[in-house]
Amino acid sequence: MAVPFAKSHFLWSFLSIFLHILAVFLLLLTTYVSAHTFSDIGSEDVDSSRRNDLYSEILRDEALARLNELGKVSDADGYLERTFMSAASLRAGNLIRCWMEDAGLTTWFDHMGNLHGRFEGMNRSAETLLIGSHLDTVVDAGIFDGSLGIISALSALKVLKSNGMLAKLKRPVEVIAFSDEEGVRFQSTFLGSAAIAGILPVSALQISDKSGVTVQDSLKENSLGITEESLLQLKYDSKSVWGYVEVHIEQGPLLEWVGFPLGVVKGIAGQTRLKVVVKGSQGHAGTVPMSLRQDPMAAAAELIVLLERLCKNPKDFLSYDDQCNDSTIESLSSSLVCTVGEISTWPSASNVIPGQVTFTVDIRAMDDMGREAVLYELSNQMYQICDRRSVSCIVESKHDAKAVVCDSELSSQLKFAANVALKRMTGEIQDEVPILMSGAGHDAMAMSHLSKVGMLFVRCRGGISHSPAEHVLDDDVWAAGLAIVAFLETHL
Numbered sequence: 001m002a003v004p005f006a007k008s009h010f011l012w013s014f015l016s017i018f019l020h021i022l023a024v025f026l027l028l029l030t031t032y033v034s035a036h037t038f039s040d041i042g043s044e045d046v047d048s049s050r051r052n053d054l055y056s057e058i059l060r061d062e063a064l065a066r067l068n069e070l071g072k073v074s075d076a077d078g079y080l081e082r083t084f085m086s087a088a089s090l091r092a093g094n095l096i097r098c099w100m101e102d103a104g105l106t107t108w109f110d111h112m113g114n115l116h117g118r119f120e121g122m123n124r125s126a127e128t129l130l131i132g133s134h135l136d137t138v139v140d141a142g143i144f145d146g147s148l149g150i151i152s153a154l155s156a157l158k159v160l161k162s163n164g165m166l167a168k169l170k171r172p173v174e175v176i177a178f179s180d181e182e183g184v185r186f187q188s189t190f191l192g193s194a195a196i197a198g199i200l201p202v203s204a205l206q207i208s209d210k211s212g213v214t215v216q217d218s219l220k221e222n223s224l225g226i227t228e229e230s231l232l233q234l235k236y237d238s239k240s241v242w243g244y245v246e247v248h249i250e251q252g253p254l255l256e257w258v259g260f261p262l263g264v265v266k267g268i269a270g271q272t273r274l275k276v277v278v279k280g281s282q283g284h285a286g287t288v289p290m291s292l293r294q295d296p297m298a299a300a301a302e303l304i305v306l307l308e309r310l311c312k313n314p315k316d317f318l319s320y321d322d323q324c325n326d327s328t329i330e331s332l333s334s335s336l337v338c339t340v341g342e343i344s345t346w347p348s349a350s351n352v353i354p355g356q357v358t359f360t361v362d363i364r365a366m367d368d369m370g371r372e373a374v375l376y377e378l379s380n381q382m383y384q385i386c387d388r389r390s391v392s393c394i395v396e397s398k399h400d401a402k403a404v405v406c407d408s409e410l411s412s413q414l415k416f417a418a419n420v421a422l423k424r425m426t427g428e429i430q431d432e433v434p435i436l437m438s439g440a441g442h443d444a445m446a447m448s449h450l451s452k453v454g455m456l457f458v459r460c461r462g463g464i465s466h467s468p469a470e471h472v473l474d475d476d477v478w479a480a481g482l483a484i485v486a487f488l489e490t491h492l
């Protein structure tokens, strides 16, 4: 009996050892196979595991709640208006400041009313990545113009804070909420970004608004005493800046047409703003014969129609001289736009021939030479009209910015980030992110004097902007935030 027992004991021992070896082998094999498989899939698999949680609470839900909250911070009842240094602008700044701190940033207001939020990252002496947009609005504005760029940057940084990556940023990142981009109060746009870029002349401090308050006074009223010296000190050292990035709603219909939530901006049209004052002879509407009138209103009407004619048909006058070649004329014709958006008369009564009419002129084109040629022609013909009508015309330049070409490398990085964001959202490789030109002006124009600039556009409904009807889809707000997260990840 003992022998079979010993035999079976031996067999059991053998079997047990064999099973142990097999188990260890299988374990090693599984470990090897899984390790091998993950390294093959790499980041794509990380993306798919994240797909269920792409920080939608922060990048979409909270961002939208903040955009709506900010959209209620207005100087007017019943519509949105926030102009440079107004009470609502200050309230908006304080609100954004809380959100900057919530994202882990150190904050301060500078002497031009810009709000800064900065995170030093792992190397505080490395060049800083600046991200920004503006907190001011036009009159009767939508809630996305400007605000979307600030909120999406803060949401993206908050995501990095929440997943522990903020501290791993290789360079300082600074978000700037610029105090003035629209130029509604003082007509001179980019007061905030131009100061930081070092291109705001000290004379800008003496520009007055309609009630005679100067830029300097408006800052002083809000305890931001600015002097010529402190203005000059606002300029950033270009060596300390890595680049400037801005997210903005497209304000045009192209992305909607092509069915894409995000686009990369290739360049921004140059722009000129003028104030035209036409002075005539004020009189009685019932007694002054038509032949004796020096009516600035009729003159202004003729000047406005002249502007429209020049801008609709630039070929008609540009082809007469040597200022532009065929391709310049072609590119000018496709991008030239001119607008008279504001007009006022004095004394403004139905039974009085006005004594004075003041109106604004806004001219934009991708081609600076062509825009200058339009200006030249306009002023020539304008003075002939004013002479013929015996009225005086004074033209004051309020703003002039040359067209800007965005940095190609930075644009490629933004394009990559946009593609990564859209892939993370949809799980699919998307078509190429569209490349667009911007007819609207942006702080990036001023910032291009300081560093390379890049911009991402976000689709808006019907291309509508500068209107309360401005609308961006919830998921497009999310896509913009995710694109900035993906862009920041390249700085980890």
Ligand SMILES: NC(=O)N[C@H](N)C(=O)O
Binding pocket: 145, 181, 182, 183, 189, 251, 439, 440, 441, 442
């Ligand atoms: N993005 C904008 O709407 N910017 C301007 N202020 C503009 O006039 O284009």
